[in-house]
Amino acid sequence: MTHEELEQGAFGRIAINEIHAAANDPDTLVADLVERFKSLLQACPVSRLEGWVRIIVEALANAEHRNPSLIEEAAARAGKKLAGWEPGVAARERLAREMLHWEWDAVRTAVEFLCYSIEERPLKRMIEILGCLWVDPRIVSGIPALAYGPESDRTVALNASREWTAEMYIRRAACCIPSWDVVTAADHSGEGQAARISLEISQALKNMFGLDHEDYDSPAEINRFLRDKLRRPIVVLLDAGGLDREVLADVRAQWPVLILLLLTGDRAFERAMVTAGPKVLVLPDLDRSAEKDAWENYRVLAYCLKDAIS
DSSP states (O other), X not given: OOHHHHTSHHHHHTTOOOOOOOOSSHHHHHHHHHHXXXXXXXXXXXXXXXXXXXXXXXXXXXXXXXXXXXXXXXXXXXXXXXXXXXXXXXXXXXXXXXXXXXXHHHHHHHHHHHGGGSOHHHHHHHHHHHTTTTSOTTTTTHHHHHHTSOGGGOEEEEOOSOHHHHHHHHHHHHOSSSOOEEEEEOOOOSXXXXXHHHHHHHHHHHHHHTOOSGGGOSHHHHHHHIIXXXXXXXXXXXXXXXXXXXXXXXXXXXXTTSEEEEEOTTSOOOHHHHHHSXXXXXXXOOOHHHHHHHHHHHHHHHHHHHHHHO
């Protein structure tokens, strides 16, 4: 085989431009081919949003198994019409994909209709996903890069008034089930504030991951566990009202692996903490009425779950 021959006929259309000597032994030849093209044989990674679709499809399969017409009816009750039929795409998958882009009222209506036909575990997982969709993904788009970026940059500020809101922001940013773990350190104003916050973080992490033996007595040892063994983001919610940049810097220095999410509530975030303290990603201001409406809607979804399993 020559380069001239590769430029003609069927070979010419696929633009092969390399020639390699092949082994005479069939087993060796197959092994060489597999080694050369193994990267092409790997399954394409599933996108984070596609992972959400699969979880919702699992939940909807319960309802469809009981009554195939429930899927179309759920969309109709929400005032929606599913996209046209696609070969190999079940109605439950079409509904799952479309629900991720619906407004809140439509999502709530569909869940209320379907909840009694879905088992507890898949229903709970579906509600965990749908409950955070009110958060604009563009606003939290910088958090995943921050979570896996330099440890010194893992601080975020949000003017939320509820811890629930911060958890929804994190869930939307993580885009996975289970989501990233979240712990809370209460406000500890006054002398020794940084040490008390650090102690509370340490105890919360020990409880969460069962680190109750002497190997994890210090923040350094727990950081090592999180960095080398756990290898997934952990978020700590802090009330920014009682913090100054020195305290924040001390907590950041003791817990470099963690994402610190500062809740400012109705208070304006002190810009001096951005320029003079640790680097902080300040998220766009949250509309208080939008936060309240989202909470009320989520309560409806939570009630659907509670009512369905009672």
